[in-house]
Amino acid sequence: MNAGLMRKVKTGLVAHPNELDRKRIERSLSSRTRYLYVSPKVTPVKGGYLIESACCSRNIDKDGALIDVALILFDRVSGIWKVFCKNHAQGIWEFYSLYHRLTSAIDELNADPERLFWQ
Helix, strand or coil, rough: CCCCHHHHHHHCCCCCCCHHHHHHHHHHHHHCCCCCCCCEEEEEEEEEEEEECCCCCCCCCCCCCEEEEEEEEECCCCHHHEEEEECCCEEEEEEEEEEEEHHHHHHHHHHCCCCCCCC
C-alpha cells in the first residue's frame, strides 16, 4: 500500500458515502419487488445513503412526487449498517434493523416483506 493511502487510512477517512457503493445500491434496487416502474434516486448523506423514489402508488403523495424510501447509515465504530424507514405520517425516520453487510440491507429493502419502505 502506498504511503499516501496508508496515511489516509490511519487518519480515519470516512468510508461512506462513496460513489462505488452508491452505484452498487442503485443497481441492486432494480431487483426490488415493489415500484418496478420508477427509478429510485440514491443520494449520499453524512455516513450513508438516502433512497428516494417517485410515489407511484399515490399513498403518500397524491401527485406522485419524490418521497423518502430508506435511510442507510454505516456505523464506523461497530462496522454495522443501520437501516431506517420513513414514518410519513409523523415525518420522521424510524429504526428498522441492523446488518453486517450492505448487500444484506439492500436485499431486505428489495424484498420489503412488511411493505414499510415501498409504500
